[in-house]
Amino acid sequence: MFFELSAEQQALRQKVIDFCARECPPDFETSLDQSGAFPGDLYRKMADYGLLGISFPAEYGGTGGDIMDIVLIAEQLAGNSFTAVYMYLVNVVFAGSIILNCGSDAQKKEYLPKLLKGELQFSFALTEPEAGSDARSIKTSAKLQGDRFLINGTKYWTSGATVSDYIITVTITGPQTDSSKAMSIFIVPAGSQGLSITPIPKLAGNAYPSCEVKYRDVSVGREHILGGPEWLNNGLLQLFRTAEYERICVAASCLGGAETILRECTAFAKNRQQFGKPIIKFQAIQHALADMATQIEAMRWMTYHAAWMKSAGKDCFKEICMAKLFCSETLNDIARKGMQIFGGRGYSMEYRMQRYLRESYLSLYAGGTSEIQKNVIARFL
Template identity: 35%
Template sequence: MVDHRLSEEHEALRQSVEAFARKEVAPVIGEYYERAEFPYPLVRGMANMGLFGLPVAEEQGGMGGDYFALCLALEELARVDSSVAITLEAGVSLGVMPISRFGNEQQKRQWLPRLASGEVLGAFGLTEPGGGSDAGATRTTAVLDGDEWVVNGSKSFITNSGTDITALVTVTAVTGEKPDGGKEISTILVPAGTPGFTVAPKYSKVGWNASDTHELSFDNCRVPAENLLGERGRGYAQFLSILTEGRVAIAALGVGLAQGCVDECLRYAGEREAFGHRIGGYQAIQFKLADMELRTHTARLAYYDAASRMLRGESYRKQAAAAKLASSNAAMDNARDATQIFGGYGFMNETPVGRFYRDAKILEIGEGTSEVQRMLIARELGLPSA
């Protein structure tokens, strides 16, 4: 029997995050957004709820939940604001999970309790200025010199990399050459404040303005040899695994934004009058809202399916790519329709839909562009790669 009802534990979590988003995030996030300021009090609130440790085992300092619990939390946060949601998403899927999945026992003991508690944040340094979607074109290098790695290179668009509570960045780097002549890519843990590790000033962004994003540079940055994360030369495979998980989380975030558009438009359509009637009574508005609800519902089912396959230990690469593609499309289309329903008010930054419109576009780019998702789906269908 197919049953999409949430368990009691998942529903209780969903309700608690929904209440936090409505009562704590919604009243203040607009001001943080306009100031492009990182919302430390809200991050502390999420930390106090245990959200950064949701999919981490209790013995590692986490809540002992599952990845689907993280997705539910992200959806509820993004219904109100995506900056707060992406801070949690990146903090967990890109900060915590690489160490949880691939770290040795010493690395887990050193980093996971603080990361899972939300006391500190971790970041994942993958994208490079000239690389974009071609992660295999990594140019950052890490050369083993005695008992230290010497890291040189740069990373761009790295979330949670420059906050006052950022503790480390996991960096992909070329550490040698494979027997076939290809690049040997490994992942290295670089603690914040390491000499030679520089965080550039924050970007001026179109959206996600209350989240933290920087370019990073490494100039003869030395870290201990034991900061190698996982097996040498397996960095490419590791980050592909992390990105597949992350696509499910980003899909949940996109569904949250799409649902937020529906929520706001339903409220507005019941209040706004035009030509003597509330606009919710006009079929043109009703049809838009019906389409918005359909997109949201379909995208939610897609990420539920991907998450359930992940938790059962089944292959879910195709489903994760499909969920990410469906949710980013739904978010972008719903944000556009919501702005149209709100009219001039939808173009104002003080309205949630104004923020939704600005935040939606990055979902078609970050953690794998929509074009990359289509490539992945095609490969999973057995079609040849170019």
């Protein structure tokens, strides 16, 4: 087996590292965490730098990359900016990939070129107040009235809704006796009459708001059905086709975050003096850092292996869920270890470690909870 990144992949990784050093260094994310202000120009900068189009075909303005390229981008963005990586994932992976893989030709031509240029932003609305892990229990409905559908319901944790141009919305369009045969996905203009969007205060990441979205007789045409009218009541199949992308990219973002924590803990331990010597000279600190480094290598190769399998066209849902489960749980463990290494200073808002801890919790839920990943993995055993 060959474990080396190709020359092109190494160049891409360095390109993202250079972008982050210039546009979203560590203090940049600290300022966003403190202010909660959305960095409107960062998304356009990612587009201008070519990051949004890496994984899309040339006909839409992309460069024809694969899932491994997305993983490398997500890893490096996450190591620098929580806001940047989730802005990237929501638009490119959650929204962009579902339009690319499930949209009609007309929808791809309409939305993808503008997305890749940074001219459009999307959000994705699936979760509801009473429908989280159990996506089949959603209640938001789209009922046909004449030649239009009227959408009614409430979505929760819709990231980026306040700044998006379109909200990709999962609805029920048929009898609720079997929701798996009654789901439809609509591309809803965010400025539609009857939409109300309210940010939800969060533990971290408020610069890229997660929102409650209420639909009150929001009117959309058949042309807004993802994939076209022929995909009415087949939305669940479309969700299944994109779930793998979301989970592998959450794993990659966990890897990037963990790498940053280890780097900062090592630097701190080399400089922090106690009992007349740097604390890295103490075996307890050495072992903690060694554990973190070992865990990160396991995260890296589980993630890269799953991405390689996906890019090679192999069945890999089990491996992707394993990577997502392990990486999210391990990131949280590493963040707690980081707090211990920093001691009382980790508890101070002057240091970034407390932010890393707060940010790490989202990975336990994004892309499906740990319990859902275990359920999926167990089916393959």
